[in-house]
Amino acid sequence: MTLPAKAFQRWLHGIAPDASTADVCRVSGIKRTTLAQQLVRGKVSVSTVVSISRAYNINPVAALAGFDSYRILAGPPQPPTRCELVSQISTADLLRAALARPAMDPVGRRGAAPPALSPVPHASSVKNWVDAIDDGEVRHRVSAATGIAPQNYSAQLTANRLSPELAVATSVAAGVGPAGGLVATGLVTEEEAGWAPGARQEALDSMSDGDLTALVGDRMQALGKVLRRQEQDQAQTEKIWENLG
């Protein structure tokens, strides 16, 4: 959901009283026409607020908390659960970590120590995050709370997308920290959401060999499905080119 332009103007005036719209665009890297259009329509996108906050060294989560629809983000950040942290590790990183565990190779040949984790978000971060916090009913509760049709919600997850409004609603419905979804969608960084540095690595290290291996298996299976679907789409497209291109 977008933010009302009035509230946005008030907020902007609070952080940069003397700056013109042009100044704000320049320091935040937003295209002038984009912001002008959002203001004319009366709907300012959440990512606009995030970019401007960063430009003025304000925590974007705290900035969003100043708007009515994101009030829930206010207050001290709630630490992420272990499931959430692990969900934000890419499949490739998980696989490398698993291979480096002694249990994976009974002969005793240890794989090389895996490199540092790649940054959030990864290719299936949104879907993995929702799966990690889902008690089986979360999707129902989100659709009841926000009015989004379940199939539209699923479509967003499949595309690894989630609107900020839904991301927050999902956190609330699952009872986890409200900013977790914003991290998973890549809107804000782990640091901005108050996740401790190295928290993902710690969560990964604390996983048992069995849990890690099972998780890698699930992820690989999901990845295999995605890749196979892409290959099928590609083959179909090739066939169309071949006959009609």
Next chain:
Amino acid sequence: MITILQWTTLAICGLVALARIPSAVRGENRSLFYIFALMTLAILLSIEAPYVAIDHALGGVNLTNLLLRFVIFGAIYFVGVRITKGFGAANAYRLITGRTGMLALAALSALVVVVYLLMDTAGSSAGLVTVSGKDPRNGLLVEYYGAAGRAYPAFVSLVLFPAMVRAARSRLPLLVRIAAGLLAVGGLSIALTLFFPAVPPELGSLEFMVNYTAVLCFVIGLALIWAARIRQDKRAGSGTSFTEK
């Protein structure tokens, strides 16, 4: 209004056919060039002035109209074959090229010829307007002749329709999906021509609109698929990563 529609359709069709010549010379999907060329010829023959000119050269017995029917049959047959092959619609392909399709083509071709021979066809006139005005018998025969001529294209386009709707809703590249949507609309328009006998004479211009909408949808749809391929080839040439869908 109708004249403009006719000549623009002719121009678009002719341009696409011309643009297709280089690839036809290189041997890429020559049948596509033939389809565009046949469609251009069909439109040329359906416009009064060129029709009368050509028919005079052919003896002034409306032989051109018979020719036009077979040009349309040929074009729609090749369209059906290429599209069903390209979109992997195996059942539709079998229906068109199998016994049912061949039987329909043979029977309707024979019917068109027989009815043509039964008519008193002297006096060039596009759409056989003067012929149908001669007496009630000829009027009735022109109706049958027209119906037989419209039946085969309607058959093919109805066979194509489900596959096109499926393709338009699939995960194929956007341009291809738009193209499939256009082809579906074109197919539906051709099917609508079956109801022409029920259209009151005052709404005769409606028939023109439906006919030319159908042709335009097919030509632009096929051209879009071609454009999509060119776009794809360019992208592949500029070296995008394999992760891009």
